[in-house]
Amino acid sequence: MIDNRPYTFNVALPGGIPNRFELHTRRTLKSMHGQYLDIEAYNDKLSKEDTLLYEVYELSRPEVAGELIHGISIVHPGLVGNEYFMTKGHFHTVLDTAEIYYVLQGNGKMVLETLQGDWAIEELTPGKMLYVPPKWAHRSVNTSLEHDLITLFAYPGNAGHDYGTIETQGFRKLILIENGEPVIVDNPRWQEPAQREVDL
Numbered sequence: 739m740i741d742n743r744p745y746t747f748n749v750a751l752p753g754g755i756p757n758r759f760e761l762h763t764r765r766t767l768k769s770m771h772g773q774y775l776d777i778e779a780y781n782d783k784l785s786k787e788d789t790l791l792y793e794v795y796e797l798s799r800p801e802v803a804g805e806l807i808h809g810i811s812i813v814h815p816g817l818v819g820n821e822y823f824m825t826k827g828h829f830h831t832v833l834d835t836a837e838i839y840y841v842l843q844g845n846g847k848m849v850l851e852t853l854q855g856d857w858a859i860e861e862l863t864p865g866k867m868l869y870v871p872p873k874w875a876h877r878s879v880n881t882s883l884e885h886d887l888i889t890l891f892a893y894p895g896n897a898g899h900d901y902g903t904i905e906t907q908g909f910r911k912l913i914l915i916e917n918g919e920p921v922i923v924d925n926p927r928w929q930e931p932a933q934r935e936v937d938l
């Protein structure tokens with residue numbers, strides 16, 4: 739049964755692993771099939787090792803509107819070709835649900851876009867709070883080659899994750915390294931979202 743008493747938990751830095759969590763998800767290279775621009779570099783890296791890219795520690799709550807699912811996301815540093823390690827990224831299944839992120843450690847960017855093709859890139863540096871409004875897909879990118887990008891997140895219990903849309907159409911913008919610096923480039927494989935009949 740769910741514990742409905744108030745609680746606190748600690749997130750010790752560096753490291754960022756909370757001292758309480760119910761779910762620990764580890765995403766490796768093979769779960770990012772089709773997402774990295776340089777397919778050859780992706781296949782080459784995967785043939786050597788199914789590298790750990792990021793981890794999520796979640797404090798689970800009932801998946802209902804009044805609850806907030808929260809936890810810690812840790813994106814490790816690294817490159818696939820010229821592209822930084824990043825999360826899969828997703829829309830929420832219930833599109834009308836928002837999310838907040840607070841950056842605890844590291845440097846990165848949040849890549850965001852809507853089903854209408856609007857896009858945004860927000861800087862992630864320690865102490866920054868990011869608000870992801872309803873209807874915006876979001877992906878965290880670690881632009882450090884040395885340190886983890888550690889964020890705290892919270893979103894409504896009923897939000898759900900729609901990974902399929904991004905797996906199919908990709909994100910419109912990619913974050914690559916150029917002369918040691920992150921640059922924003924157009925994703926040549928991005929597919930314009932199919933117009934939907936419902937009012938999004």
Ligand code: PA5
Nearest residue numbers: 794811825826827828878891893
């Ligand atoms: O719900 C969120 O947006 C985060 O908790 C993410 O799930 C987390 O950062 C991992 O990303 P993804 O779910 O896209 O694999």
Ligand code: NI
Nearest residue numbers: 830837876893
């Ligand atoms: Ni989300």
